[in-house]
Amino acid sequence: MRILFPAVLLLWIAATGPVAAQEPTPPLLIRDVTLIDGTDGPPRPHHDVMVRDGRIETVAPTGGFDAFEGRVIDGSDRFLIPGLVDAHVHLAGGRRAAAEQQLRWLLEGGVTSVRDMAGDARMLAGLQQSLITGEISGPRLDYVALLAGTAFMSDPRLQAATRGYAEGESPYMIPVNEDTDAGAVVRLAKGTGATGVKLYAALDPAQVEALTAAAHEVGLQVWAHSAVFPARPVEILEAGVDGVSHAPYVIWDAAEPTPDFTLRAVGDFQGVPPDGAAMDRVVDAMVRAGTVFDPTLFVFERQAEADDDTARARAAWGAAFTRRAHEAGVIIAAGTDNAGAPLAGAWPHVHEEMELLVERAGLSPLDALRAGTRGGAAALGDLAHRGTVEPGKLADLVLLSADPTLDIAHSTAIERVFQGGRVVR
Ligand SMILES: [Zn+2]
Structure with a gap:
C-alpha cells in the first residue's frame, strides 16, 4: 500500500488537474431548467441536471427524478450555463x-x-x-x-x-x-x-x-x-x-x-x-x-x-x-x-x-x-x-434568471454559482 499510494495519487492528479476542495456535499438536482450547455447544440428547455460528488452525473429531459433524495433547486424560467x-x-x-x-x-x-x-x-x-x-x-x-x-x-x-x-x-x-x-x-x-x-x-x-x-x-x-x-x-x-x-x-x-x-x-x-x-x-x-x-x-x-x-x-x-x-x-x-x-x-x-x-x-x-x-x-x-454541461464533467455551473442568447448582457443575471457541485453564490 505504501508503494502503491503515491502512484495512484499521481495518476489522479494527472487525470483531473487541480480541483477545488471537495467536502462531502449531498447530491444536487437542478430541475426543469433551460440548458445552454456550451456544446454546438441549441438551448434545451425543460431539462434536469443531477450532480453527485462534484461532477455532473445525469442530464435528461425533466421528469425522471420524482423520488430524488438530495438538494433540489427549481430551474423553471431560468437558464443554466457552464461556469465562465x-x-x-x-x-x-x-x-x-x-x-x-x-x-x-x-x-x-x-x-x-x-x-x-x-x-x-x-x-x-x-x-x-x-x-x-x-x-x-x-x-x-x-x-x-x-x-x-x-x-x-x-x-x-x-x-x-x-x-x-x-x-x-x-x-x-x-x-x-x-x-x-x-x-x-x-x-x-x-x-x-x-x-x-x-x-x-x-x-x-x-x-x-x-x-x-x-x-x-x-x-x-x-x-x-x-x-x-x-x-x-x-x-x-x-x-x-x-x-x-x-x-x-x-x-x-x-x-x-x-x-x-x-x-x-x-x-x-x-x-x-x-x-x-x-x-x-x-x-x-x-x-x-x-x-x-x-x-x-x-x-x-x-x-x-x-x-x-x-x-x-x-x-x-x-x-x-x-x-x-x-x-x-x-x-x-x-x-x-x-x-x-x-x-x-x-x-x-x-x-x-x-x-x-x-x-x-x-x-x-x-x-x-x-x-x-x-x-x-x-x-x-x-x-x-x-467547459460544457455534460455527464462526467466538473459541476461548475451558473444559473441565470434571464436568457443570455437573447442578450449577452444577461450573463450577469446571476442567481447562483456552483463550483464542484457546491453553491458558492
Ligand atoms: Zn497578459
Missing part, C-alpha cells in the same frame, strides 16, 4: 490579500476557472493550493511559466515578479538564448506547478519550435503571444503552439518584424486590412492547427478609451480580425488580460469581453457564451473536465 472561464488574467502583480479579494469577486461573478498568463509563480502556486484545500474561495487557477529572449529580462514587471532571485534565475521567468537546452528549460518550468509555458518575446522560429516540442514532451501546454519577434505569427502557429493571445499583434505577419519587441503594439493598423490576403494566411494557420485564440478585446478597448488614435485603430483592427477568424472557424476563448480590481457593484470583466465579441466582432450571443465557457476550457487544455 477568463482565459487571460494576471493575479499575482501585487499583494496576496488583493489577489484573494479578486478571486472571491471573480467566483461570485460566475467565473469558475481562470488562466493566469504570467506573474510571480510562487504566489500563484500558494493561491492554487489554498483554493484546492478550500482555505480561500475563487475560480480554479491554472498558471504559466514564462519563457522569453534575454531582451525581456530587464522588463520591470519581470523584475518585480522574480524578486529574491538573481537575474534570470527564477524557474518561472526563464531567459532563452541560442545556447539554451529546451528540454532543461521546460523541466524547470514543469517543476513550478504551471499548466503551460508562455512564449512571450524575443524568440526566433527555431527556438519557438524547439521549446514547443520540448514542452509538449513533458505534458505542458504551450501558449504564445501572437507575435514574439523575430518569429512571425504564422511561424508560431506552424510550430504547433496550443494557443495564441491578443488579436492586434497578428498584424506583424504582414510586416518586417521590429527588432524591438516592445513596439509590437504599434502596427500599421491603417495600412494592413484585417480581412486581406496576408491575414487570411494567419487565419488559415489557426484553423489548420486548431489553435485556441484569445483576442483580449477588453484590454484594447480600455486602451482606446484614452484619447489616442493609435489605440482606437488597434482596438478596431483587432475586433475586425477576430470577426474574420470566427467566421473561418477559429476557436475563440474569452480572455480579458486584466481581471481588474474588484469594484463594488461591477461584474468580472469577462462579461464585458463576451459583450465585445458580440458587438465588435459579430459573434452571436450563443457563440460569445461558448467563447466564455467551452473556449476557455479549450484554452486551458482541459475540455475533458470543464
Whole structure:
C-alpha cells in the first residue's frame, strides 16, 4: 500500500488537474431548467441536471427524478450555463490579500476557472493550493511559466515578479538564448506547478519550435503571444503552439518584424486590412492547427478609451480580425488580460469581453457564451473536465434568471454559482 499510494495519487492528479476542495456535499438536482450547455447544440428547455460528488452525473429531459433524495433547486424560467472561464488574467502583480479579494469577486461573478498568463509563480502556486484545500474561495487557477529572449529580462514587471532571485534565475521567468537546452528549460518550468509555458518575446522560429516540442514532451501546454519577434505569427502557429493571445499583434505577419519587441503594439493598423490576403494566411494557420485564440478585446478597448488614435485603430483592427477568424472557424476563448480590481457593484470583466465579441466582432450571443465557457476550457487544455454541461464533467455551473442568447448582457443575471457541485453564490 505504501508503494502503491503515491502512484495512484499521481495518476489522479494527472487525470483531473487541480480541483477545488471537495467536502462531502449531498447530491444536487437542478430541475426543469433551460440548458445552454456550451456544446454546438441549441438551448434545451425543460431539462434536469443531477450532480453527485462534484461532477455532473445525469442530464435528461425533466421528469425522471420524482423520488430524488438530495438538494433540489427549481430551474423553471431560468437558464443554466457552464461556469465562465477568463482565459487571460494576471493575479499575482501585487499583494496576496488583493489577489484573494479578486478571486472571491471573480467566483461570485460566475467565473469558475481562470488562466493566469504570467506573474510571480510562487504566489500563484500558494493561491492554487489554498483554493484546492478550500482555505480561500475563487475560480480554479491554472498558471504559466514564462519563457522569453534575454531582451525581456530587464522588463520591470519581470523584475518585480522574480524578486529574491538573481537575474534570470527564477524557474518561472526563464531567459532563452541560442545556447539554451529546451528540454532543461521546460523541466524547470514543469517543476513550478504551471499548466503551460508562455512564449512571450524575443524568440526566433527555431527556438519557438524547439521549446514547443520540448514542452509538449513533458505534458505542458504551450501558449504564445501572437507575435514574439523575430518569429512571425504564422511561424508560431506552424510550430504547433496550443494557443495564441491578443488579436492586434497578428498584424506583424504582414510586416518586417521590429527588432524591438516592445513596439509590437504599434502596427500599421491603417495600412494592413484585417480581412486581406496576408491575414487570411494567419487565419488559415489557426484553423489548420486548431489553435485556441484569445483576442483580449477588453484590454484594447480600455486602451482606446484614452484619447489616442493609435489605440482606437488597434482596438478596431483587432475586433475586425477576430470577426474574420470566427467566421473561418477559429476557436475563440474569452480572455480579458486584466481581471481588474474588484469594484463594488461591477461584474468580472469577462462579461464585458463576451459583450465585445458580440458587438465588435459579430459573434452571436450563443457563440460569445461558448467563447466564455467551452473556449476557455479549450484554452486551458482541459475540455475533458470543464467547459460544457455534460455527464462526467466538473459541476461548475451558473444559473441565470434571464436568457443570455437573447442578450449577452444577461450573463450577469446571476442567481447562483456552483463550483464542484457546491453553491458558492
Ligand atoms: Zn497578459
